[in-house]
Amino acid sequence: MAVMWQCQEVIPTAAPAGAVRQGSLRELNLALVLGRIAAAPRPPSRAALAAETGLTRATVSAVVEDLVAGRLVTEAEPQPRSGAGRPARGLVLAGDGPAGLGLEVNVDYLAACVVDLAGEVRHHCVHRADLRPVSPADALGRLVRLAAEARAAADAQGLILAGAALGVPGLVDDVGLVRLAPNLGWRDVPVPELLAEHPPLTEVIDGVPALVVDNEANLAALSELHAGAGPGSFLHISGEVGIGAGIVLDNALYRGARGWSGEIGHIPVRPDGPPCRCGGRGCLERYAGQESILAAAGLAGADLPADTAPNRLAELAGAGDATVLHALHEAGVALGVTVSSVINLLDLDTVVLGGGYAPLAPWLRPPMLAEIERRVLTAAWSPVTVRPAVLGATAAAVGAAGSVVRRIIARPVAWLARL
Amino acid sequence: MAVMWQCQEVIPTAAPAGAVRQGSLRELNLALVLGRIAAAPRPPSRAALAAETGLTRATVSAVVEDLVAGRLVTEAEPQPRSGAGRPARGLVLAGDGPAGLGLEVNVDYLAACVVDLAGEVRHHCVHRADLRPVSPADALGRLVRLAAEARAAADAQGLILAGAALGVPGLVDDVGLVRLAPNLGWRDVPVPELLAEHPPLTEVIDGVPALVVDNEANLAALSELHAGAGPGSFLHISGEVGIGAGIVLDNALYRGARGWSGEIGHIPVRPDGPPCRCGGRGCLERYAGQESILAAAGLAGADLPADTAPNRLAELAGAGDATVLHALHEAGVALGVTVSSVINLLDLDTVVLGGGYAPLAPWLRPPMLAEIERRVLTAAWSPVTVRPAVLGATAAAVGAAGSVVRRIIARPVAWLARL
DNA sequence: CCATTTAATTCAACCACTGAACAAATAGCG
DNA sequence: CGCTATTTGTTCAGTGGTTGAATTAAATGG
Structure with missing residues (x-):
């Protein structure tokens, strides 16, 4: 069994860097049309797609025929139309075609979910448990059981799982090794090997590995994108126990030379500040990490589970607790300083507060905006938006599953060839 | 005369996002083959290109025929071969085809240069003058005279100028307006309008504007890429009077949502440090900007021209001047802190010291590496390289010219259609 | 001098898109 | 109710560009 491990989701750019044969032509147009169907606000007709893409209606018809045959697209009920003419048949992404399996291992829970082509979450299941004392092999074993449940749920709904992605709160290298997941206590954990005994996750479908491992913050960012x-x-x-960031540039996740981008937690806020366990001093995590906020809020000994702490803080802040308000203000200032650097560097116009920061956004936002206003050179010409993420704690798992279906939408040929 | 102004060089991605017709097929393969010829270390044969790209030899021959007819490629002298078989005919980028005109306006000089398809600098000319007291219109007028000289030189060598790019030390927006060039004293300077009286630079060749305006640091980074x-x-x-940075991700310049990326000079090193004229506090420029280094080195009153100051500092440091050495060490530490943030964020493996920093690299490098070692989370697994730029002060102009020819190589159809 | 080897070209076949004509399905109007 | 206008979707000959195999070209080596 030749298992190829690919780590980290890579949405293939529709255009191959290599030779362009005539088959590529159809390949590119399949991706083009399917992409438009996915992006359209309402089910488009073949004629509308032709007008939109510049292809002829004949070509669009041929391409759509392939997509329908491959169970990627179905015809919607004809919708009430105005004006004369033959009524259009709307095209929608199939609700019973391929789907993605999203998995997540985090400090105090495991999660699995199934997302269909249209991005709908069709199954979702969370297993709460403190995983720090659990061995990696054991944790992954539990995850496989959750995955089996998800697979059964997908089958029951007529969905075909086309791949899986796993989010981990740490650095993942390009052969599937989790180099370091500090808050989980993992170091050099070979996830592929540990999962190798569980066949459902180790198949290779048409050259694409059935499972892809990626950083959790990256996947959460992807979920926000989609x-x-x-x-x-x-x-x-992502404000979890650690602080991670996903960088989306021009609708694509930026992963860096080795896939280790977004380690924002250890950007120095005050280079001479208190030492951090990373070896540096005055890192952002020392000011805006969950533990630091809790300590500053006087809740250090409260021993709250990591996933309820943000809501507890929001509750207290809402009630006007001065210590908590001050702690959040300080965290917001630190975040603002760091984010200003990022914006000066990358010229972004939007910052999304995800994970544990989402519920705290009302209190983090004002000091962040104040720092940005002061420190970002171009803020005068174009304002920066700071907003909470739309998905809550489930973002990483949903993003993982979403990355699987986005890969199909970006390169439908791979799926069609599988049949 | 419909002059379309496009600001900022954009290398077209060979694959159009729109419809893929059969003509696109040839378009893509032209780009593919020409790109391989440009990247090859020695002149490749048609057969080698076929093997490399996966196209058939028949297709490669047809594509090459188009490229030769369009004066983009010529056949090199048959090189001595080993082994049996018909000798290959090597293909090289034409030395008498299209070329790019690169222009630069900086604080104390103007520059123009001509670069051919192969990236060779075929003409170069610098005009030294303090441009701060000169009006923008006047400065651009002088630049046009330099450009005319360059054009004549190109003609004399049988080169055809296919476009021009202008580098400016400031923020350029997407309609060609220089929003802010602080060290030049420019604010809201409409470069296109001011150049409109000079026909040679305002033609539109086949939809591509004859002149593109871009940030100088971006162009310098491009020159390093090529x-x-x-x-x-x-x-x-780029350590000029201000500090700018160009970010190259996966062989492409990253420009940000509005083209204002890389404003590294105002990333805070110490958020409570001395106030900066940008409105923030403790910005990098306050520690590693040219003026700050000179002040720390005790040369504040020396009134050195900006372009000779780095060499003077290097001279003194080489002679062991303790004050200068200390000043450079402090600058290196500040650069190291900032660069660490960037690497944590973007996971880069290389930092290039360009502009005025290039001659100072021997002294800046050690403290930078020490900070990186300490603060970059992933430094343990993969070392970060810090090195001086290969091009000196001419980098921006050469990069500008190079961006013109790179655009042709990335999408040769535009050039071929022009004939 | 001829077999071997590698390079490049030629040519019929084929694939996918184009453009125009045609069929289908509706609304509006007398 | 029937006719026209209108828009959607399909059919089909035509075309551009690639493929694959055969052919020609130009060298080496025994």
Whole structure:
């Protein structure tokens, strides 16, 4: 069994860097048309797609025929139309075609979900447990059981799982090794090997590995790209126990030379500040990490589970607790300083507060905006938006599943060839 | 005369986002083959190109025929071969085809140069003068005279100018307006309008404007990408009077949502540090800007021209001047702190010291590496390289000219259609 | 001098898109 | 109710560009 491990989701750019044969022509147009169907606000007709893409109606018909045959697209009920003419048959992404399996291992929960082509979450299941004392092999074993449940749920709904993606709160290298997941206590964990005993996740479908491992913050950012306020460039900050960021540039996740981009938690806020366990001093995590906020809020000993702490903080802040308000203000200032650097560097216009920061956005936002206003050179010409993420704690798992279906939409040929 | 102004060089991605007709097929393969010829270390044969790209030899021959007819490629002398078989005819980029005109306006000089398809600098001319007291219209007038000289030189060598690019040390928006060039004293200067009286620069060749305006740091980074140590992702820091950075990700310049990326000079090193004229506090420019280094080195009153100051500092440092050494060390530490943030964020493996920093690299490098070692989370697994730029002060102008020819190589159809 | 080897060209076949004509399905109007 | 206008979708000959195999070209080596 030749298992090829690919780490980290890569949405193939529709255009191959290599030779362009005539088959590529159809390949590119399949991707083009399917992409438009996916992006359209309402089911488009073949004629509308032709007008939109510049292809002829004849070609669009041929392409759509392929997509329908491959169960990627179905015809919607003819919708009430105004004006004369033969009524259009609307095209929608199939609700019973391929789907993506999204998995997540985090500090205090496991999650699995199934997302269909249209991006709808068709199954979702969370298993709460503190995973720090659990061995990696054990944790992954539990995850496989969750995945089996999800697979059964997908089958029951007529969906075909086309791949899976796993989000981990740490650095993942390009052979599937989790180099370091500090808050989980993992170091050099070979996820592929540990999962190798579980066949459902280790198949290779047409050259694409059945499972892809990626950083959790990256996947959360992807979910915001697809489910959230849509296209553009933005920074998605995940405030979990650690602080991670996903960088979306021009509708694509930027991963860096080795896939380790977005390690925002250890950007120095005050280079001479208190030492951080990373070895540096005055890192952002020392000011805006969950533990630091809790300590500053006087809740250090409260021993709250990591996933309820943000809501507890929001509750107290809403009630006007001065210590908590001050702690959040300080965290917001630190975040603002860091984010200003990022914006000066990358010229982004949007910052999304995700993970644990989402419920705290009302209190983090004002000090962040104040710092940005002061420190970002171009703020005068174009304002920067800071907003909470639309998806909550489930973002990473949903983003993982979404990355699977987005890969199909970006390169439908791979799926069609599988049949 | 319909002059379309496009600001900022954009290398077209060979694959159009729109419809893919059969003509696109040839278009893509022209770009593919020409790109391989440009990237090859020695003149490749048609057969080698076929093997490399996956196209058939028949197709490669047809494509090459088009390229030769369009004066983009010529056949090199048959080189001595080993082994049996018909000798290959090597293909090289034409030395008498299209060329790019590169222009630069900086604080104390103007520059123009001509670069051919192969990236060779075929003409170069610098005009030294302090341009701060000169009006923008006047400065651009002088630049046009320099450009005319360059055009004559290109003609004399049988080159055809296919476009021009202008580098400016400031923020350029997408209609050609220089929003702010602080060290030049420019604000809201409409470069296109001021150049409109000079026909040679305002033609539109086949939909592509004859002149493109861009930030100088971006163009310097591009020159490093093409002339320097080649492909990859890196941060190019230009230490002129201000500090700018060009970000190259996956062999492409990243420009940001509005083209204002790389404003690294105002990233805070110490958020409570001395106030900066940008309105923030403790910005990098306050520690590693040319004026700050000179002040720390005790040369504040020396009134050195901006372009000789770095060499003077290098001279003194080489002679062991303790004050200068200390000043450079402090600047290096500040640069190291900032660069660490950038690397944590973007996961780059290379930092290039360009502009005025290039001659100072021997002294800046050690403290930078020390900070990176300490603050970059992933430094343990993969080392970060810090090196001086290969091109000196001429980098921006050469990069500008190079961007013109790179655009032709990336999409040769535009040039071929022009005939 | 001829077999071997590699390079490049020629040519019929084929694939996918184009453009125009045609069929289908509706609304509006007398 | 029937006719026209209108828009959607399909059919089909035509075309551009690639493929693959055969052919020609130009060298080496025994």
